[in-house]
Amino acid sequence: MPSLGADMEAGTLVEWLKHPGDGVTRGDIIAVVDTAKGAIEIEVFEDGTIESVHVKPGEKVPVGTVLALIRGTGPERPGHPPGHPSAAAALRTPPAAPMPNAPAVAPAAPAAPSPAQAAAREQPGRVRVSPLARKLAADLGVDLTHMTGTGAQAAITREDVERAAAALKTPAPQPPAPPPDRSTAMRATIAAAMARSKREIPHYYLSTTIDISVALAWLRKENEKRPITQRLLPAALLIKTVALALRDVPELNGYWIDGGFRKGAGIHIGSAISLRGGGLVAPALHDADTLDLTTLMRQLQDLVARARTGSLRSSELADPTITVTNLGEQGVESTFGIIYPPQVALVGFGKIMERPWIGSGKIEARPLLTATLSADHRASDGHRGGVFLTAIDRLLQTPERL
Amino acid sequence: MTPDDIKRVIIDALTRIAPEIDPASIEPGASFRDQLDLDSMDFLNFVLALHDRLGVDIPEVDYPRLYALDGAVAYLASKTGAN
Known part of the structure; x- marks a missing residue:
């Protein structure tokens, strides 16, 4: 989980856009992570092939957690058997983003490549969701994964979510578990960064x-x-x-x-x-x-x-x-x-x-x-x-x- | 295209920029910027959306005529030849 700013401590994986076996090039967007700042597209900083993914959609993990292993395309280093993920393979924070309090790389536990995992997989379409709609969906229990939006670039809008929620027709036995509120979370991260700034x-x-x-x-x-x-x-x-x-x-x-x-x-x-x-x-x-x-x-x-x-x-x-x-x-x-x-x-x-x-x-x-x-x-x-x-x-x- | 059609295009463009607004609450004579908290980028996107949907050229010097609903409908009606 890359650090997307000094104020970020954790992120929730929303979806994988690339899957084990997929080739990736530097700059590709391979996943979407939800943070207090909204859904962020995670770019990859290595060329290679996705070896394995370690975090499932919906999981919230701290900054520094290994999300995926990428096998590099560079020459195999001596001592590394072919097909073994290199040390540089963990998906990590870009080197250009020096965040002192965030460990950039968690030690990558090399996983043996599994041919089954490498099988081509159908890639779900990219879902665009406004932060407002995403929050509403979470509040209403609407699954956005297979939804098509009516907004610009097929983005899912608040109205789409409301329609989907109405269509669910669950006669309101909504569990009262209060979902994390985006604006509260964003206020908290702004508060942390600004307090640190004024302190230091x-x-x-x-x-x-x-x-x-x-x-x-x-x-x-x-x-x-x-x-x-x-x-x-x-x-x-x-x-x-x-x-x-x-x-x-x-x-x-x-x-x-x-x-x-x-x-x-x-x-x-x-x-x-x-x-x-x-x-x-x-x-x-x-x-x-x-x-x-x-x-x-x-x-x-x-x-x-x-x-x-x-x-x-x-x-x-x-x-x-x-x-x-x-x-x-x-x-x-x-x-x-x-x-x-x-x-x-x-x-x-x-x-x-x-x-x-x-x-x-x-x-x-x-x-x-x-x-x-x-x-x-x-x-x-x-x-x-x-x-x-x-x-x-x-x-x-x-x-x-x- | 009638003035009502133009009004619908305007409201549609605004709700794309500010999805939380209630179209019924827009006061026809008051500035969009103040009512809807639009910044200059929002306003530019609004003008671009009108240009896209209506196919009219809107010189920058005319932007003030698009600041409120009444004026915008009248201005765009004259541009599109609506009646």
């Missing part, structure tokens, strides 16, 4: 006001030229800006682990996404500094959609190197966030508001944006944080170069 991380906070009129005018012109499906939101510009500014100040991009700073392997921007019904997740936009705005926007749209339908991937939750929060959507001027450990910084953007601004000696109405930085004083100093916010301001004055 000496935060410092910086704030600056940015004249964003040039960027907005550029965006308006750009969107006039673009078809409706390719239009950009200011959020895409802001994320790209943060990613580029981090190249100048790399000590804000990475993790504080075991008493030292570990630089991120890339610039993976965790984008805070609030979920309907409460809670939030901050999955990663990988290598955001290298994406052009159109691609970044498309990926952001996809990420938000999947965060809200409950189909994020394990790497997206495990490896953001910094978080960006955009509470301006709710109308607040500024936000001073709490760093998500083991990250070392969080960037906050407030609402873009028209305000008086003095430019070339005159008071003018300009759209202004408050950008803030919460950073870990163990990893950086306020001076460097200031350099970072100044870089954001500078980059936003030449939006055509983003």
Whole structure:
């Protein structure tokens, strides 16, 4: 069971998408795991063949538990009889996700390959379920395994679950066992991570006001030229800006682990996404500094959609190197966030508001944006944080170069 | 397509974005964003859904006309030639 964030202790296996005997390639989604953050698609980090699975659907197991053994495709090592799963075969947390409190790999008990297990098996269709529908299904005792949804991409919606529950026509002898409540579980995990952050991380906070009129005018012109499906939101510009500014100040991009700073392997921007019904997740936009705005926007749209339908991937939750929060959507001027450990910084953007601004000696109405930085004083100093916010301001004055 | 059809398309698009809403509770004159807690990504998806279903081009400068139910029905009716 991979750790999908410092705040995760256990996960429930929902379904296997690959089965013993199936070949897998790095990046394949092999299972779905239910966590407080919704159903997460688990990617595999090895090429090989599934040898055996060790956790059944419905089982809840702690982080670090071996879910499956994968036989690698590499050359057999001396001393390993052919067909013996290699030590690297346990399905584990990606190496790019250093979570200090979560053992990444449980020792893999090598299981002898069984030809019977390797027999091809019918693969059940991928079931998409919104977190709300999944919770409702659990509450109502509806089995989602063989259900076809009517939502987008055949996702199972609340209405589908309600229909199925009505069809069950069980005359209400519902066992009153209270099912675990998603929003309660999510609150508990957020509470644990944020309390740890405030306990361990000496935060410092910086704030600056940015004249964003040039960027907005550029965006308006750009969107006039673009078809409706390719239009950009200011959020895409802001994320790209943060990613580029981090190249100048790399000590804000990475993790504080075991008493030292570990630089991120890339610039993976965790984008805070609030979920309907409460809670939030901050999955990663990988290598955001290298994406052009159109691609970044498309990926952001996809990420938000999947965060809200409950189909994020394990790497997206495990490896953001910094978080960006955009509470301006709710109308607040500024936000001073709490760093998500083991990250070392969080960037906050407030609402873009028209305000008086003095430019070339005159008071003018300009759209202004408050950008803030919460950073870990163990990893950086306020001076460097200031350099970072100044870089954001500078980059936003030449939006055509983003 | 009649204004009622357009209204159904709008409500359908909204309930896909915010599945928990009760369509009957939408106030025709009040902003969707405030009533339904939509963010800018939700609103963009709403516009995209209308574009998909109705086949109309909606320039960004017209987005404010889609902020509430009454205005959106009128705007889209004029775009699709509904009566």
